Amino acid sequence: MLPDLDERPLIFLDVDGTLIPFKARPGSRTACPSDSGNPLLDRLDSNDGRRLLELDCQLVWATTWMAKANEVVSPRLGLPDLPVVEWPDSDDTRTDGLHWKTALLAQWADGRPFVWLDDETTERDRRWVADCYPGPALLPRIEPTVGLTETDFSAIHQWLSGSNLPGG
16 A cells, blocks of 8 residues: 555755756766756756655655756656745744754754755754654755765664654
């Protein structure tokens, strides 16, 4: 029996520095040449879409690209349209060292297990989630110059198969 889609762990996806590394990946298979005027889109790796789908999680855009990620990034990675976290129209910046996305993603996840793939997560974010979030969560920091790697996907697979998740 397939798991209820609403019960699968969430994977929050950032774009810049996570799916689009700040340096070209050696030997990567680009999704397709960019015709959007953004040369960095050539750095998307078409394998990332397949590998993300294989995780059997609910993928969610958690990027300042917002809905534009479905228009521009999803097709290049072979992903369907994904839910999008809508960020508040606020210029308030946190002064406690917590990333501005952290509490909003925890609220959006609403107790479900989640993985947040971003190049800006810090130990402060991991501590806050461990102390304040009621469910399991994984917040690896993606190296922005290389983007997602096989090591990152292995760590996610290992975490998802861990006993800390429902059914694990």
